[in-house]
Amino acid sequence: MFQPTDDEIISLVDQMTAVEKVDLLSGRGLWKTAGIERLGIPSIVMTDGTYGVRYSTTQIDAGDSDENSLQAFLGLVNQQAGDGSGMFGTTRPATCFPNGNLIGCSWDVDLAYRMGAALAAECQNFGVHLLLGPGINTRRTPLAGRAYEYYSEDPVINGDLAAGLISGLQDGGVGASLKHFACNNSEIDRTTTSSEVDERALREIYLAGFERAIEKSGPWTVMSSYNLLNGVQAAENHWLLTKVLRDEWGYDGLVLSDWHAIKDRAASLRAGTVLDMPESKPRKQQLLAAIETGDVELDAVDAACRTLLKFIRLCKANERPDTTVDLDEHHRLSRQLAAESIVLLKNQGSILPLDPKALHRLLIIGDSALEPIIQGSGSATTNPYRVDCPLTQITERAGAGFDVRHLPSESAPNAAVEAARDADVTIVFAENEKSRHGEGNDRDTLRLAAGQAAIIQALADAGRSVIVILSMPDAVEAPWIDGVDAVLACFYPGQGGGEAIAQILFGERNPCGKLSVTMPVRIEDIPGWHTYPGEHGRHFYSEGIFVGYRFYDLKAIEPLYPFGHGLSYTTFSYEDMTLDTDVATPGTHCTARVTARNTGAVAGKEIVQLYIRPVKPGLKRPIRELKAFAKVHLCPGEAKTVMFSLNPRDFQYYDTTRSTWVLDAEAFVIEAAASSRDIRLSRTLACHRQTFLPSNLSPDSPPALIFSHPQADTVLREFLAAKLSITDSEAIALLDKVRGSFLGFYDTLSWFVGDTVAKEDICVLLEGLNEAVHKSE
Incomplete structure (x- = not known):
């Protein structure tokens, strides 16, 4: 047991040699920290991933040698899930839960917590102290190779779901690593390309989810990202x-x-990265040399060592080596997570749910009905304990006289149409084009895999009843959408996805997932498409703060399906909305209450979304932004009131000129919605906007800006009267002539007085006004 006091940790660091300090601040092999035996400092174990525990016995149990470690690491990163070469070495079976791209569609913090608790139990059983997740990089483009690991295009969902999972993990005694900090939004040249992001977009979008998750859950670790951020390597920023x-x-x-x-x-290390992973002898030599030359101050090294020792103490204090895991129970949880996250995009004529008693023949097309696509490719890939086969789970529902047939994806469209001739319903399992996907790659298309769109379109053209089941890392194009009857978006549903799909198809579960990203009609509609993926080592985030639905709203582009969209087998009405305040002021907290009712015939869950729409804001802002959400279970006819707490930041934008958050709008419309394009109720909140004195005035500033300073008239009038030996009235008249000019103040003034007033004198005068502003702020 390693449980030193803070004073004892200070003493331990004082006893270390420089070499030992460097060792401590570097990994040992691929997945451990370095222990220092002579001081009784143990090693801790970490591993991926974000939706399942990937424990490699050949790398973790076999010792700490770094021989061939790079080859093993690259083998892991470059693997393709389900391609037969999946797990390098021997990886222990674990639960493969739904990936982040589907969990995000649950909008359910409690479910995220339960998933974290289950992951913690499996980590404890394996002897893992730190799980390297969750990942919450903003899904600003559906082409991103690791989009499948992440939750959403919105920081509110990212932060809240991450906080739920982190709390579940850490309450179970296992540390979380919130990643990848920050702006790791593309896999193309990911270690050398600079993400060029303006500070307002950073603050309001890309950092906001991290800030929210850290505030709500206190992750034990944060992982910096591969990319450069505005020209500086993230790990050195x-x-x-x-x-x-x-x-x-x-x-x-x-x-x-x-x-x-x-x-x-x-x-x-100077920037704040304490632990360098994995072990690298050259980087250890770099740090040792920097310590010896004084390039890195010893105080900074010692502080980093103390931070790492406190982390090791925390890990060891929470060890639960006797933890047993019920993998069957975790499999049931995986099924529930998938079923509560899958999104029913379309249900024309209420073709779903299917009634097995009314069906005689069901045709299923697609290879992934037999070999389901349950996860993405890369370092997060998990060796699943078991996998539900969709075809098997669907067939189990077939009773007497109900025939289920299967055709592979390679079937010709005309063969599929002929096979579906006497089928009551045809279900097509489809997935995205598999070229360039997964970690280390970005997709280059939103199309379905070869031939699948043609099969779907041919079935639709022939008038067949068609249900499409989509497996995908992120959005796909669907030019066939108008011709099909129903679509389920399953993203990557984990090992229980096959059973979850069957439950939803046959109405054993009512779908309640909603999209956590916008689905575009075409690839060219993607925000920032015109600057993707960057050139000459720089990737400009040209859409700024207008990420995801914010962009589609701003540009009035109709998406295929909007952010927050998802159907149910029942219907919901929004009946009442109240606010506990009438006006927003600096520091305002507001509680909104929304009543929702199930107006249909079956029980279901509705995700009530709360947006804020600013009216005449000081700076350009998104038309509306998600600020809170709640998932509520309602029986038929039942109504419940859900409460949302809005804090001051929810009404503010980040003002880069003042480096602070600012309240500046004429009013705010608080909207209760079923999606970003389905606003059900709204209430208007007046706003007492913050006012600021103009700063950074110069002789070249326009007169209107200078005269907006409350002291400018008096100071300038007195100065001109004295300098030009004119009366107060004459000085006022002169300033009135200057006031309406669009030219710079000094250029306008000199038009009337020539060079009798020096520009330097005006500069000194305005610097005094600037100083008054700084003192007042």
Whole structure:
């Protein structure tokens, strides 16, 4: 048991040699920290992933040698899930839960917590102290190769679901690693390309989810990302890791690097990266040399060592080696998670749910009905304990006289049409084109796999009843959408997905998932498409704050399906909405209450979404933004009132000129919605906007800006009267002439007085006004 006091930790660091300190701040092999036997400092074990525990016995149990470790690491990253080469070495079976792309559609923090608790139990059983997840990078483009790991295009969902999973993990005694910090939104040249993001977009979108998750759950670790951020390697970015993360947000946990993400070890430690993963002898030599030359201050090294020792103490204090795991129970949880997340996109004529007693023949087309696509490819890939086959689970529902047939994906469209001639319903299992996908790659198309769209379209053209089951890392194009009867978006549903699909198809579960991203009609509609994926090592986030649905709203582009969309086998009405305040002021907290009712015939769950729409804001803002959500279970005819708490930040935008959050709008419309394009109720909140004195006035500033300063008239009038030996009235008249000009103040003034007033004198005068502004703020 390693449980030193804080004073004893200080003493341990004082006893270490420089070499031991460098060892401690570097990994041991691929998946451990370095132990220091002479001081009684143990090693801790970490592993991927974000939706399942990937425990490699050949890499974790076989020792700490770094021989062939890079080859093993690259084998892991480059693997393709389900291609037969999936797990390098020997990987212990574990529960493969739904991936982040589907869990995001649950909009359910409690379910995320339960998933985290289950992951913690499996980690404890394996002897893992730190699970490297969750990942919450914003899904700004559906082409991103790791989009399947992440929850949403919106920071509210990202932050809240991550907080739920982190709390479940850490309440179970296993640390979480919130990743990848920050703006790791593309896999193309991911270790060398700079994500060029303006500060307002960073604050309001890309950092906001991390900030929210950290505030709500306190993850034990944060993992920095591979990419450069505005020209600086993320693992070496002092602004990101110290100024924002630690100084502004107050984070006091451990920051570790993504695997081999550090280029300059000394710079990374100065920036705030404590632990360099995995072990790298050259980087250890870099740090040791920097310590010896004084390039890295010993105080900074010692502080990092103390942080790491406190983390090890936390891990060891929470060990539960006797934990047993009921994998069958976890499989049932995986099924429930998938069933509560799958999105019913379309249900024309209420073709779903299917009634097995009324069916005589069901035709199922597609290879993934037999070999389901349950997860993405890369370092998060999990060796599933068991996998539900969709065809098997569907066939189990077939009774006497109910025939289920299957055709492979390679079937010709005309053969599929002929086979469906006497079928009551045809179900097509479809997936995205598999070229370039998964970790290390970005997709280059939103099309379905070869031939699948043609089969769907041919069936639709022939008038067959068609249900499409989509497996996909993110959005896909669906030019056939108008001709099919129903569509289920399953994303990557994990090992229980096959049973979850069957339950929804036959109405044993009422679908309640809603999209956590916008589905575009075509690839060219993607926000930022015109600057994707960047050039010459720089990727400009040209859409700024207008990410996802914010962009589609701004540009009035009709999506295939909007953010927040999802159907049910019942219907819901929104009946009442109240606010507990009438006006937004700086520091305002507002509680909104919304009553929803189940107006249909079966029980179901509705996800009530709360958006804020600013009216005449000071700076350009999205038309509406999600600020809160709640998932509520309702029996037929039942009504419930859900409560939403809005805090001051929910009404503010980030003003980069003042480096602060600002309340500035004429009013706010609070909207209760079933999706971002389905607003059901609204209430208007007046706003007492913040006012600021103009700052950074110069002789070249326009007169209107200068005269907006409340002291400007008096100061300038007195100055001109004295300088030009004119009366007060004459000075006022002169300023009135200057006031309406569109030219700079000094250029306009000199038109009337020539060079009798020096520009330098005006500069001194305005600097005094600027100083008054700074003092008042």
